[in-house]
Amino acid sequence: MKDKIHPKYTPAKITCACGSVIETRSTMKDIKVEICSACHPFFTGKQKLVDTAGRIERFRRKYNIKD
Numbered sequence: 001m002k003d004k005i006h007p008k009y010t011p012a013k014i015t016c017a018c019g020s021v022i023e024t025r026s027t028m029k030d031i032k033v034e035i036c037s038a039c040h041p042f043f044t045g046k047q048k049l050v051d052t053a054g055r056i057e058r059f060r061r062k063y064n065i066k067d
Contacts, residue, residue: 012026016036059065 007027009025009027010029012024012029012031014022014024014031014033014036016022016039017032017034018036018039020036020038022036
């Protein structure tokens with residue numbers, strides 16, 4: 001490898017919106033993310049049902065589905 005052409009690879013902190021902090025190494029010093037493995041529904045096993053503009057209710061009324 002050539003000298004003085006590669007960026008510095010330093011310790012970095014990845015901060016999630018949920019408050020989780022992960023320490024790793026990167027060329028960036030601080031990284032902010034919206035979702036991480038600690039709060040993502042796929043990894044936690046919890047699934048959030050987000051109803052956008054009443055689409056779920058409309059579907060249930062259309063096909064007469066009750067909870």
